[in-house]
Structures are given as C-alpha cells and as structure tokens.
Amino acid sequence: MPENRPLGERTNFLLSQLGFHTAARFTERLADLGIHPSHFGLLMHLSQGEGRTQQQLAEALGIHRKVMVGLLDDLEQRGLAERRRHPADRRAHAIFLTDAARTLLPDAQARADAEEEDLLTGLDSAERRQLLGLLQRLAERTGNPRGVHPGLRRHPGR
Amino acid sequence: MPENRPLGERTNFLLSQLGFHTAARFTERLADLGIHPSHFGLLMHLSQGEGRTQQQLAEALGIHRKVMVGLLDDLEQRGLAERRRHPADRRAHAIFLTDAARTLLPDAQARADAEEEDLLTGLDSAERRQLLGLLQRLAERTGNPRGVHPGLRRHPGR
DNA sequence: GAGAAATTGTCGTGTACGGTAACAATCACC
DNA sequence: GGTGATTGTTACCGTACACGACAATTTCTC
Numbered sequence: 230m231p232e233n234r235p236l237g238e239r240t241n242f243l244l245s246q247l248g249f250h251t252a253a254r255f256t257e258r259l260a261d262l263g264i265h266p267s268h269f270g271l272l273m274h275l276s277q278g279e280g281r282t283q284q285q286l287a288e289a290l291g292i293h294r295k296v297m298v299g300l301l302d303d304l305e306q307r308g309l310a311e312r313r314r315h316p317a318d319r320r321a322h323a324i325f326l327t328d329a330a331r332t333l334l335p336d337a338q339a340r341a342d343a344e345e346e347d348l349l350t351g352l353d354s355a356e357r358r359q360l361l362g363l364l365q366r367l368a369e370r371t372g373n374p375r376g377v378h379p380g381l382r383r384h385p386g387r
Numbered sequence: 388m389p390e391n392r393p394l395g396e397r398t399n400f401l402l403s404q405l406g407f408h409t410a411a412r413f414t415e416r417l418a419d420l421g422i423h424p425s426h427f428g429l430l431m432h433l434s435q436g437e438g439r440t441q442q443q444l445a446e447a448l449g450i451h452r453k454v455m456v457g458l459l460d461d462l463e464q465r466g467l468a469e470r471r472r473h474p475a476d477r478r479a480h481a482i483f484l485t486d487a488a489r490t491l492l493p494d495a496q497a498r499a500d501a502e503e504e505d506l507l508t509g510l511d512s513a514e515r516r517q518l519l520g521l522l523q524r525l526a527e528r529t530g531n532p533r534g535v536h537p538g539l540r541r542h543p544g545r
Numbered sequence: 546g547a548g549a550a551a552t553t554g555t556c557g558t559g560t561a562c563g564g565t566a567a568c569a570a571t572c573a574c575c
Numbered sequence: 576g577g578t579g580a581t582t583g584t585t586a587c588c589g590t591a592c593a594c595g596a597c598a599a600t601t602t603c604t605c
Contacts, residue, residue: 232493234496235431236431237523237526237533240506240515240522241413241502242536243519243522243523244405245407245410246529246531246535246536246537247406247522247525247526247529248405248407249403250537251402251403270394273393273394282553283554284553293592293593294554294555295556295593296592298554299591315553318601319599319600320552320553320600321552321554321600321601338391338392339390341400344399345397345398345399348402348528349398349525352521352525357398359517359521361398363514363517364398366509367405368401368404368405370509371404371405373404375394378394378403378404379404380411440582440583451563451564453563453565453584453585454563456583456584457562470583476571476582477571477572478571478572478581478582479581480582480583
C-alpha cells in the first residue's frame with residue numbers, strides 16, 4: 230500500500246470530492262425553492278414529528294441553539310414553519326410545519342432524487358445497490374446519527 | 388423508487404455526509420503539522436512539478452488568484468514553499484517546494500492513509516476495491532479534474 | 546412556598562472569510 | 576513605441592459563525 234498515491238486513488242479523498250460536488254449541485258437545485266440543504270434537512274426532520282422545542286430540534290440535528298433560531302427565522306419568513314406556544318413550557322416554542330411546507334417537501338425530495346439519479350448515471354441497479362450498501366456500512370461507523378449531516382452550516386455548498 | 392426515502396438511504400446524502408466527516412477528521416489529523424487540507428492539496432500538486440506561476444497553479448486547482456496568494460503566504464511563512472523570480476517573466480513568481488516540505492509531505496500522506504484506513508475498517512480488501520472503483524467512475528463524470536477538490540476553501544472542515 | 550439555579554430563546558459583538566474592484570509592474574502585440 | 580492584457584497584491588465590503596450576555600420562565604432545594 231504505497232504512501233504516495235495520487236488523490237484520485239484515495240477513497241477518503243473521492244468521498245470528500247464527490248460529497249462536496251453533489252452537495253453543491255443539490256444546493257443549486259434547491260435554490261429556486263428559496264431554501265438551502267440545511268433547511269431541507271430540518272424540514273425532513275420535522276416531517277417525522279412536529280411540536281418539539283427548538284432545543285430538542287437543535288440537539289437532534291447536532292447544531293447550536295442559536296443556529297436553530299436562524300434556520301427557523303428563515304423557515305418562518307418563508308412560510309414553511311411556525312412557532313406556537315408550547316403547551317407545557319411557556320419559555321419554549323413548539324415547532325410545526327405549515328401546509329405550504331407539506332406541499333413543498335415532496336418537490337424538494339424529487340429534486341434530491343433527480344440529483345441522485347444524475348450522479349449515479351452510468352451505474353446499473355446492481356452497482357447502485359452495492360454502492361449504497363457499502364456507504365451505509367461506512368456511515369454506521371462514523372458515530373453520526375442516521376440522516377444527520379455533520380456540516381449543517383448555513384452554506385454547505387457553493 | 389419512492390420519493391420520501393429517509394436521508395440515510397440516499398446515496399448522494401451519504402456521500403456528502405461521509406465526505407464531510409472524513410474531511411473534518413483529516414483536518415484534525417493535519418492540524419499539528421500546521422497545515423490545512425487545502426495546503427496539503429497544493430503541496431501534492433507542487434510535488435508533481437515545481438517552478439510554475441501562481442496563476443498556473445490557481446487554474447490547475449480551480450481557485451481564484453487571490454486565494455492562491457493566501458495559500459502561498461501560509462506555506463511560505465510555514466517554510467514549506469518559496470517564491471523565486473520567474474526566469475522568463477519578471478511579473479510572475481516561480482513556486483518551489485522547500486526541503487522541509489519534502490520531509491513533511493510523506494508524513495502528511497501517511498496521515499491521509501491512516502484516515503482512510505480508519506474510515507474503511509470493516510470492509511475487506513475486495514469490498515474496498517469495489518468501493519474505490521465505483522467512486523472513481525462517479526468522479527469521472529463530475530467534470531472535476533482528477534485529484535482536484537471543488538471545495539478548496541480555507542477551512543474545508545470543522 | 547420562597548429563593549437559587551438552570552433552561553429557553555434571543556440579541557449584540559467581534560472576527561474571519563470569500564468575492565469584487567482597483568492598483569503598480571511587466572509583458573505582448575502590431 | 577505605445578496600447579491593451581496579464582501577474583501578483585492590496586483594499587473594501589457584505590456575510591456568516593462563535594462567544595458572551597440577557598430577560599423570561601421553569602425546576603430544584605430547603
């Protein structure tokens with residue numbers, strides 16, 4: 230295993246390169262919906278359970294409370310989420326999706342599918358299954374919760 | 388192919404997640420050498436041909452001239468590269484590695500190898516070959532030059 | 546129950562970074 | 576030999592993140 234392999238033959242480099250590339254492309258595809266991939270991740274998370282506090286959401290996504298404030302400001306201004314009074318804790322907000330969000334989310338998911346399809350062009354279905362399975366096994370070992378992106382910052386791509 | 392798959396079952400998401408994760412880990416491994424992955428990429432490129440101008444290097448790596456100024460400032464201050472007078476063009480600089488860089492580079496490469504080994508733990512050699520081959524085929528189609536990271540910014544991770 | 550400590554959401558403040566424009570020095574063209 | 580283009584650099588600006596601080600409210604403790 231020679232140490233001076235070129236970068237293009239290193240699995241970790243290729244992962245970083247491809248991951249950055251596909252994230253940037255996805256960011257572009259999402260742009261005219263008025264949201265970033267970080268908003269998409271939050272919407273996806275909300276679609277699996279509403280009414281949680283900002284703090285709970287921030288912990289689930291592995292980001293700081295303050296960042297959640299900004300994300301929810303964006304979503305609220307965009308008419309995709311709303312802060313309601315929390316029934317049990319008057320300090321906290323309970324976060325809910327709007328109908329507009331439930332309309333937009335399938336569209337955003339379709340764009341994610343389109344990006345994936347674009348990326349995987351050239352691989353047959355058996356190879357796609359192989360790749361997905363291998364990546365899932367690697368992802369298990371990273372320690373990141375499933376479906377939580379470690380780079381949930383404001384501008385993941387571009 | 389259902390549209391509302393969870394993120395953990397999407398190849399593009401997994402690539403982005405794993406790519407970000409391994410880049411962040413690599414950044415940490417490189418930290419006590421005093422360089423960032425972007426510096427590493429530039430050093431790797433320089434090791435395959437010295438004496439080029441900053442402009443040529445910037446184009447090869449797909450970044451703006453100004454960013455190259457900053458990267459070379461860092462490398463020069465760190466004693467890893469030097470700007471010499473260009474023999475044919477007195478506006479330009481010819482960029483060379485120092486002996487310190489030639490000593491440091493194998494160390495940095497070994498850290499990249501260690502990060503890769505860490506990432507791929509749990510995959511046997513056949514699976515590693517499969518994964519590498521599939522990723523290389525995907526990388527071909529992205530349009531990025533081989534071994535050039537599209538996210539060559541100052542702080543790729545963390 | 547009353548005060549102390551912790552929690553929730555928010556707001557400044559400072560700092561660092563990327564991108565645009567501008568600049569002096571030099572080259573290339575014709 | 577003079578005009579336009581190119582190289583490397585600096586200045587500027589807008590943005591975004593990290594840290595700390597803050598009021599309102601809850602929970603703990605006695």
